[in-house]
Each structure stands twice: as C-alpha cells, then as structure tokens.
Amino acid sequence: MKKGLNLLIRNGHIVDPSQGIDGKGDVLVEDGRISDVRLRSPEPEPPVGPGIEIIDAEGLYVLPGLVDMHVHLREPGYEHKETIRTGTTAAVRGGFTAVCCMPNTKPVNDNETVTEFILRKAYAEGACYVYTIGAITKGQKGEELAEMGMMRDAGCVAFSDDGLPVSKSLLMRRALEYSKVFGVPVISHAEDLSLSAGGVMNEGALSVRLGLRGIPAEAEIIMIKRDIELAALTGGRLHIAHVSTAGGVAAVREAKRAGIDVTAETCPHYFTLTEEAVAGYNTNAKMNPPLRTERDVEAVKEGLADGTLDVIATDHAPHHMDEKLCEFDRAASGISGLETALPLCLRLVDEGVLSMSGLVEKTALNPSRITGIGKGSLRRGSTADIVLLDRDREFTVDAEGFASMGRNTPFDGWRLKGVPVAVICKGRVHENG
Amino acid sequence: MGETGRQLRSKDIVGIKDLSREEIELILDTAVGFKDVLRRDIKKVPTLRGKTVVNLFFEPSTRTRTSFELAAKRLSTDVINFSVSASSVVKGESLIDTATAIQALGADVVIIRHSSSGVPHLLADHLNASVINAGDGINEHPTQALLDAFTIMERFGGISGLSIAIVGDILHSRVAKSNIYCLRTLGADVRLIGPPTLIPEGLFDPDIEVFHSMEEGLGDVDVVMMLRIQMERQDTGFFPTTDEYFRLWGLTRERLALARPDAVVMHPGPMNRGIEIVSDVADSPQSVILDQVTNGIAVRMAVLYLLSGARSGG
Numbered sequence: 001m002k003k004g005l006n007l008l009i010r011n012g013h014i015v016d017p018s019q020g021i022d023g024k025g026d027v028l029v030e031d032g033r034i035s036d037v038r039l040r041s042p043e044p045e046p047p048v049g050p051g052i053e054i055i056d057a058e059g060l061y062v063l064p065g066l067v068d069m070h071v072h073l074r075e076p077g078y079e080h081k082e083t084i085r086t087g088t089t090a091a092v093r094g095g096f097t098a099v100c101c102m103p104n105t106k107p108v109n110d111n112e113t114v115t116e117f118i119l120r121k122a123y124a125e126g127a128c129y130v131y132t133i134g135a136i137t138k139g140q141k142g143e144e145l146a147e148m149g150m151m152r153d154a155g156c157v158a159f160s161d162d163g164l165p166v167s168k169s170l171l172m173r174r175a176l177e178y179s180k181v182f183g184v185p186v187i188s189h190a191e192d193l194s195l196s197a198g199g200v201m202n203e204g205a206l207s208v209r210l211g212l213r214g215i216p217a218e219a220e221i222i223m224i225k226r227d228i229e230l231a232a233l234t235g236g237r238l239h240i241a242h243v244s245t246a247g248g249v250a251a252v253r254e255a256k257r258a259g260i261d262v263t264a265e266t267c268p269h270y271f272t273l274t275e276e277a278v279a280g281y282n283t284n285a286k287m288n289p290p291l292r293t294e295r296d297v298e299a300v301k302e303g304l305a306d307g308t309l310d311v312i313a314t315d316h317a318p319h320h321m322d323e324k325l326c327e328f329d330r331a332a333s334g335i336s337g338l339e340t341a342l343p344l345c346l347r348l349v350d351e352g353v354l355s356m357s358g359l360v361e362k363t364a365l366n367p368s369r370i371t372g373i374g375k376g377s378l379r380r381g382s383t384a385d386i387v388l389l390d391r392d393r394e395f396t397v398d399a400e401g402f403a404s405m406g407r408n409t410p411f412d413g414w415r416l417k418g419v420p421v422a423v424i425c426k427g428r429v430h431e432n433g
Numbered sequence: 434m435g436e437t438g439r440q441l442r443s444k445d446i447v448g449i450k451d452l453s454r455e456e457i458e459l460i461l462d463t464a465v466g467f468k469d470v471l472r473r474d475i476k477k478v479p480t481l482r483g484k485t486v487v488n489l490f491f492e493p494s495t496r497t498r499t500s501f502e503l504a505a506k507r508l509s510t511d512v513i514n515f516s517v518s519a520s521s522v523v524k525g526e527s528l529i530d531t532a533t534a535i536q537a538l539g540a541d542v543v544i545i546r547h548s549s550s551g552v553p554h555l556l557a558d559h560l561n562a563s564v565i566n567a568g569d570g571i572n573e574h575p576t577q578a579l580l581d582a583f584t585i586m587e588r589f590g591g592i593s594g595l596s597i598a599i600v601g602d603i604l605h606s607r608v609a610k611s612n613i614y615c616l617r618t619l620g621a622d623v624r625l626i627g628p629p630t631l632i633p634e635g636l637f638d639p640d641i642e643v644f645h646s647m648e649e650g651l652g653d654v655d656v657v658m659m660l661r662i663q664m665e666r667q668d669t670g671f672f673p674t675t676d677e678y679f680r681l682w683g684l685t686r687e688r689l690a691l692a693r694p695d696a697v698v699m700h701p702g703p704m705n706r707g708i709e710i711v712s713d714v715a716d717s718p719q720s721v722i723l724d725q726v727t728n729g730i731a732v733r734m735a736v737l738y739l740l741s742g743a744r745s746g747g
Contacts, residue, residue, distance in 0.1 A: 210551065211551070327547070
C-alpha cells in the first residue's frame, strides 16, 4: 500500500475536457496521484484495493481542481489584507486548487528573492498550489525591465505589472520580445492611464448622476488594441487580464481571427454585475477596470461562449474593511472573489452560455495551459487536484464567514447555487459544509 | 412654520435627486416665512433652541459655511464650525471616526462639505444626526439649488414653464447638477450652454437641450444661470485659456440682450469678473446675485427647521 492519498471517488459525474470526458464514473487516486478514470460500463467493477478510502460522489460533479490565474495574495507586505495562508484557504473553499499570484506586493515581486520567498511560504503554509507572476518592470514603475529570466528560473509562470499598465509602448514591446526566450505570457492590465485619469467608475449617464468621475470604455479598448499590435509586431505571447468591455472583447476576437498569439480572461463580476451596483456609493462595487453596462455584460458572455475569452479568473483582491469604508474616491478597488466565483460561473451554465465542460475549460484547463503549470486535468499521473461539486446546493453568501481576510464583496447576501463540498488538494481532502 | 402634516421623508438632505416635488415645494414654502423673519428688526426666533448644529467642512468655504452658520443662529441653535484640512485627513483619522466623534459631542445636525462625491450619503448611513449636504465633490449642492429656485420664484412667481439656461462647467459643477434636478422637477425648461469638453456628448439626460454657442443658446431665455469657472480646469485642458473662455462663453451685455428683456442673471458666487461674467452684467438691475445670498439664509433656515424641528415634532 502507498503512503500518500488513496481514494476511490465513486459514481460522480466526471467532467474533464482535457480528455473529453463528460459522464458518470469513478476516479481512482493512488499515492496522491490520479491512477485511473473509469466511465461507468456494464463490465463488473474491479475490486477495491486495501487501504483505499471510498468517497461516494453520487449526485455530485467530479471536476479537476480549478485554476485561478489572477489573484492577489498580498503577502509580503500587506498582511492586514490577506496572507498566503488565508488566501489559499479561501481558494480551496471556492474550489480552486492552484492560484497564480500577482506581483504587486511590498516589496514588489520583481526579483527572484521575493519569488522564492512567496513560493517557500506557499509550499509550507498554502492550502493549494501557488504559482507566481513576476513584475514586467522593476518596482512596477514602468521604466525598465525586471529580471525576467532569473524570476523564471525561480518559478514565475508569467509576467505582469497588474494593477498598472505598462504605459510606455517601447517598454511593452521589449517585454513581449524579451519574454519569448522563456515562452511565458506577458499579462496586460489594459488601461490607458492618461484617459482613465482620476476616474473611479464607468463613464456614462450614471457616473454623471452620481457625481463620480468616469472611466470611458475606451481606456481599456485602446490599450488592448495597442498591446495586440505589439504582440503582432514581436510575436510575443500576450494575455489580456480582466476584459470588461464590449470593445475589448471585439478587439481580442479580431486579433485571434488574424492569427495573433493572444489569450484573454474576464472575471465573474464583469458578467454578473453592471455599473448599477455602484449606486448608493457602494465601495464594494468599485473595481478596476470598473463594472460596465448591460451591453458589455452581454458582450463578455458572448466572448466566453465563442471562445474569444479563454479564461475566467477572479482577480481576487482582498482589502481591509477600512480601505472600503471611506470616501468612494479614496476606496480601494477590487473584490474578494475566490469564494463566490464558482457559483457565479455556474449561472452561465444555467443560462446556456457555457456547458459544464466549457466552464471547466475556462476555469481550469485553459488557465493551466496558458501558464504552463500542468494542472486542470484528471489525466492519469496528474496530482490529485479534484473538486466534488454539489451543483444544486443553495447557500447565502456571508462575507463575514469568508476564509479570506477580505470581506469586500458586492455579492454579500446573494443566494447562489453550487457548493464545492469536497476539494482534494496537496494530499488532503477539504470538506466544505 | 410649514403647514401641519407636511414633512420631509428622510432625516437627511443629501441631494435634490432624492427629494420629491412636494418636498421641494415644502422647503420653498417654509422659506417664505423665514424670509419674513429676516426682514424684521429682531432677526432671531427661538424655534430650535437647545439644538446643536455642526458645520463639518473638508473644503475651504466662506459663503456657504457663513450662510449655514447664520441660518442656524437665527434659529437659536448652538453652532460649531469644524474645518478639516485635507492634509490632516491624510495624516490619520478616518472620515467615519471624525463624524462619529462629532456626533458624540451631541450634534443634532451635521452640515457636510467634502471634495469626494457621496460622502454625505456615507455619513447619513452612519450617523443618527441629520446630515445636510453643503456640496460633495462634483455631485450635488442641494441647498444652493433650493435657494436658486426660491430666488427665481420670488422674481417670476413660479418656475413651471420658464426657460432657464445654465452656462459653464456643467460636468464638474455640483451647483449645476442640483439645479438641473430641482428646476426640471419643478417644471422648468432647462438648457445647458458651454464647451463640449465640459458638457460631454451622451452623458446628460437626452431631453436636455445642449448648446455650445452663447448666441444660439441664450435666445429668449428667462433666466441665465452662470457657473463659476474653476481656474484649475484650465490646466487639465478642458479649454485653452480663460481669455478664450471669456471670448466664447463669457456673459456680456450684448449676449444678455438675446435673452428676454425681463430675464434675470444668477451666479452662485464667488464670481470671476471678466472670465465668465462682465461687471456690467453682474451689477445690472437684471442681476439677482445678491438676492441669492440673502435667500440662502432663509432657505437654509427652512431646511434646518424641517429636519430638526418639524420632524421630531412628528
């Protein structure tokens, strides 16, 4: 008998687009790795070996552990907002077994020492697997390239100045060119700062009505288009973070048709909420990019449905209460998103935007492929990162009960459906509720 | 003062857009009585004796603060002025802490001015005291709109059907925003005049007529409401220079002549003479700019009374 995790997950509905599986069956885990996936067949079941724990997954979906390629774990430097321990615990609660953390920590993850610190800490304390995204520029200042090669060696799976764009076109060109050596994507936080200047919500009739300074959709669209042109020029790998606008979706769609090497993500709040959520100066609905309009929401859904948008990421951005309980202008942007993402995505399945398999592609397989981390699959030999999902279980979102230290969510009090009742990760079975 | 039975629904006045037509009319009717008080020899009434009013100003202001202070004193309240410079906020105390501390001092009414839109709403949610918005960011300045409406009523006897032009930096003017809501609610025909950079396409209610030329916009209007041009707008490129602004959108005698002969000129103050308005016009018999100042006290008395006197009286 092997000393690692040994499990037989029986009679669940297995969905694994990496192998084209969508049906009832069993998943066998031996020594912490997936050793077999069997769809139900008329043949008699093989006997269960000794020392193998049996989990009855009747009525549940069995999915590969979800991969979130866009989170902020805040450590080092902002441990009052979140830590690697609390952030990864929140991830597992939400069904994620791997996360990629953005470099806007203090100090910025722009060198191998910080990368090593995060990875060592995550290895010891993380409830799930953690991968690092290094800064494109030193200090995220947008002035000179950070040591991408050394960070890559230390384990970084992508580069981004997320939270800030690389405003200088020449520098972005160099980043896309230079990173080709490592074959990892450059992730663009697409925002023309000179156009969004001072804005705190989507620009439109509502921003005027609330007296809040607006950010036009074009601040995103212009930067997406610039970066697409630079990707075409350089042949570099471009990934667009958090697409929020109809124009942004259209630009990515056109680029893909033209054969440019670009991938893109959106977040649950961009296909669930509109700018209306800001009404009443609700700082929990303050995001960057901002929540947009009904038309944008529809376009984002279309982008997910037709494959323009490859990934759903959370942009998990936990903040301390005091950073939200203040003037709207001063309030921090972002949502504590890990613990509500999966049920919000399931609404897309209910609406017919995505199939269950499509959802797993957007939240597990594609982000894993883009970052090259080799997760998001139940293939034989993979580490046992598995989610057992009770698709129909309803619950009320209770931010106070989050595992994340960030209680900043516009979804507090919402009735949602879909609970990852068991999440298997790093050799442990985590049970929720 | 106000007729029995009529009162405001909310404990706060955070914006005109939250007031019904009936509520606006109640405030204006109540202000008529207080205007009479201001004409007396003894300009003080004991109505709100024992109440405490705090002026909590996070932005420098002389006019509005003084007007509220005088209104509160005329009603026999105790008034405290609490000015917070932006720098001290940055240093430490949060907005909520400041406000709750002021409430703990026993404030019944907190009058708030702040450079961020929505701050009065935030305080209204967190305080038991009544909150009056004395200007928040680029959102609203409700008592200014109420005193403007009062001044127009005084001159014309009513507001419904009047043609009113608001001229200048509409996008960043809380005075303009509150006036748009107030005057339209009261049935006026409101039009906006100014450079396209300050009245961007598609951001305002589509049935408000927008003009980019004074010559086209001022024809036959009853009221010309000028806004103060904030000098810092120049640096952010909304228009090239104040000289050019004056050339294109300054209110001159010739331009005023396009309006109806009995048209009045308004300005919330302080004026930039020679930039948005010439002295000839500002000081002409058509100007009601000083009436606005006087009426401000009566309207603010009405608001204070309706929030702290009439409401608690049931």
